[in-house]
Amino acid sequence: MKRIVFNNPTAQKIYDDYFKRVSRCIHVLSADDQRELMMELNSHIYEATHMATPQTEVDILVDTIEKLGPPEETLQPVVAHKKTQQAIRSFNPGHVIQALYLNFSNGVGYVILSCIYLLITAMGILVVLKLISPSHTGLFMYNGHFLAFGFTTVLRAGNSELLGSWFIPTVFAIMVILYFLNTFLFRLLKKG
Amino acid sequence: MYYICRMNREFVQNWFSQVKKGTLSYIILIILDEKEYYGYELVQEIKAHTTLEVAEGTLYPLLNRLKADGIVESKWIEQESGIPRKYYTLTRDGKATLTEMKKIWTTLGTAIQRIQK
Numbered sequence: 001m002k003r004i005v006f007n008n009p010t011a012q013k014i015y016d017d018y019f020k021r022v023s024r025c026i027h028v029l030s031a032d033d034q035r036e037l038m039m040e041l042n043s044h045i046y047e048a049t050h051m052a053t054p055q056t057e058v059d060i061l062v063d064t065i066e067k068l069g070p071p072e073e074t075l076q077p078v079v080a081h082k083k084t085q086q087a088i089r090s091f092n093p094g095h096v097i098q099a100l101y102l103n104f105s106n107g108v109g110y111v112i113l114s115c116i117y118l119l120i121t122a123m124g125i126l127v128v129l130k131l132i133s134p135s136h137t138g139l140f141m142y143n144g145h146f147l148a149f150g151f152t153t154v155l156r157a158g159n160s161e162l163l164g165s166w167f168i169p170t171v172f173a174i175m176v177i178l179y180f181l182n183t184f185l186f187r188l189l190k191k192g
Numbered sequence: 193m194y195y196i197c198r199m200n201r202e203f204v205q206n207w208f209s210q211v212k213k214g215t216l217s218y219i220i221l222i223i224l225d226e227k228e229y230y231g232y233e234l235v236q237e238i239k240a241h242t243t244l245e246v247a248e249g250t251l252y253p254l255l256n257r258l259k260a261d262g263i264v265e266s267k268w269i270e271q272e273s274g275i276p277r278k279y280y281t282l283t284r285d286g287k288a289t290l291t292e293m294k295k296i297w298t299t300l301g302t303a304i305q306r307i308q309k
Binding site for chain 2: 069
């Protein structure tokens with residue numbers, strides 16, 4: 001890729017720094033994909049700035065880079081998509097793991113939300129199980145060590161259930177905490 | 193009794209950004225239907241024809257997606273400056289897609305006009 005040469009040294013530094021950031025964001029891609037993305041951004045910056053005078057170069061360049069947005073954010077979907085395509089083409093386990101990581105991080109928040117909702121549902125089931133089978137549901141200890149929290153079919157000698165009638169209120173308290181945690185996470189994701 | 197009615201600015205802004213997001217690919221296809229454009233030129237064309245403030249960083253990922261879907265194709269053309277331009281054009285599938293999108297847009301527009309009366 002042919003670098004753009006600016007008359008103003010500050011503009012040159014801003015340009016070089018921007019492409020260092022771009023380079024860091026796309027280093028996981030194949031050499032061809034990296035070159036394609038860099039050339040496209042370079043072309044955009046050249047078209048926006050080539051009419052600028054040395055006095056206006058910095059302002060126009062900063063404005064152009066600002067409008068392009070932070071490469072860490074704007075290039076993320078493209079990198080995830082291109083990495084997936086590369087993984088599909090090559091079947092290289094390294095590429096597959098990187099593609100999974102990049103795509104997973106997009107939806108990781110929603111995965112956590114789903115897990116917490118699943119946990120809340122499981123807690124609700126525990127309340128019902130405590131009513132149906134109180135001796136098999138609870139916080140179980142074995143010789144003074146934590147064994148299980150929930151439902152068990154096997155009760156061995158030495159097992160003791162700690163919470164007793166406090167099990168249901170404890171489960172309700174956990175459900176309320178998880179519910180508020182999920183609502184908070186959901187709001188964070190929506191803001192993002 | 194008097195009520196002061198205020199527009200919910202946040203709601204309108206959110207709605208407008210959703211509308212922009214949803215219509216940007218349609219606008220790009222309409223513009224590319226006339227002739228081929230390179231990225232920067234395409235941004236200027238969108239600005240010239242609409243009041244939309246395009247987030248330029250979102251344009252290239254969108255063009256990449258349209259290319260991956262076979263709706264547009266691109267080619268690099270060398271320039272005297274030594275910095276080539278990447279020109280985008282609609283593919284045959286892209287033209288057919290645009291025709292379908294125009295039908296949907298017209299139907300939707302007519303329905304909204306009818307409701308707004």
